[in-house]
Amino acid sequence: MKNKITYSDTDLDTFNKLMDEYGWIIYEDALDTTFVDEINDSLIKAYEVRRDIQIKNGISANMNGTLHHLVERDTFTLKFLERKYCANQIGHFLTGKYILNSLGAVINQKDDKPYVQNIHRDIRSFTGDFKMMIQMMIILDDFTIENGATYFLSGSHKQDDKPEEGYFFQHADRAVAKKGSIILFDSNLWHAAGKNNTEGKRRTLTMAFTRPFFKQQLDYPRFLGYTFGEGLSEDLRQVLGYNARTPENLNEYYQPVEKRMYQPGQG
Template sequence: MNNKFDYSEADITIFDKVISEYGWIVYENALSNELLDEINDSLLPAYEVRHKIQEANGIAQNMDGTLHHLVEKQLFTLKFLEQKYAHEQIIHFLKGNYILNSLGAVINVRNAQPYVQNVHRDVRTFTGSFKLMIQMMVILDDFTVENGATYMLTGSHKHDKKPDDQYFYDYADRAVARKGSIILFDANLWHAAGKNYTDKPRRTLTMAFTKPFMKQQLDYPRLLGYDFGEELNDHLRQVIGYNARTPTDLYEYYQPVHKRMYQRGQE
């Protein structure tokens, strides 16, 4: 199986063939060391904030090392999204404009048992050839078998039925990849994070991009502020979701075309 390529040599024809056949593809040498360091330095403080909320709400069990919704003005998020990583591939896969459905991270450490180690897929309804969502993992530490490289059941994006655990672990491949790589995969693909048997963390960003009419897991435009969105370039406005909002009252609904919360081209 050859699904590993250098990011500088990304080709849509190859992407289309690999993602259709295998369900996942690896692009190496995508992120700079500078950006990787910035992301990694931000994760522990961000995790502490989220873990306190998880504990306060009584849902911290099985959430070890999981960080959700890192879309914040002071974090790396806007800088990362502005780079348009795999933009052409995502547009091709979803056949048009897309928005960010979620952006989080996982800090996988020894003895942790987060829910992401369960066999799962990231879209709850099997969509077959109609693609609603594509996943991206940004590899922040080398992924190895020893530190919990993600299990990917190659080709399983073509089948509706969930495999039993025995079959999954007998036949799944491991997403062994170098730091700075990007992995794209069909949201229909069955996968699971591996266990980390080393003393160092294995970190990754996890995100989902969808067709714009799908609801985001968190209302990012409202979180960041509608006025803040006016300062963003066209790409960030689109991806963060400013062009696919839902009006909350008649004043927001009755607007000229260029001011409408749900813009054209969001099919």
């Protein structure tokens, strides 16, 4: 596969070429096995919590194996974000500073039919050459054809219209990748999770990064706490959205520059 390279290859010319032609790239050997296993272990309890809420609120039917908003104080997520995986590529793609829009996971198991198996793109409006969002997937189990490796319709990030189902599944490539790999893809790209025909799990982290003025799916600074954010590194404050908040009242709005909720340089 021509769009599969090693994680150590940070050449932005290569990144530009592959993202323009295919709309997605696989970076191999990005995360060590120990960290991947730590992430997988944390998903057990996290899924129980979220599944209970899905069932309670009557929306469980097509959400099997989906976990949303895993950003929490005491799990792997802050350590993961602190490591700044593919930060140069993401910043280059979005031409400057960026924030986390969402961070979730998918546990794909046999006979499950979650909504992520539908043909979709991860941004509602087609943005063409103006890049607003980029997606990242962390491969937590080997992705194979048999266990549901994701379908990507290479080049479809350049078209607005949703492809016809027959055409999509006939022409889409499969993201066959090793555990610990990272997939970056243009949010305009049409894709779909595959069906798992094995007895094992096929797990992945799924996340989106955007320009700072793009609204987050969950208000992570408010969720984690404004006081908690004061103890975070500048890199974490930026990516979690602490520098791109919306004031709640006039007192929060009328502040000197260094104390404003929406900081300079956020676009």
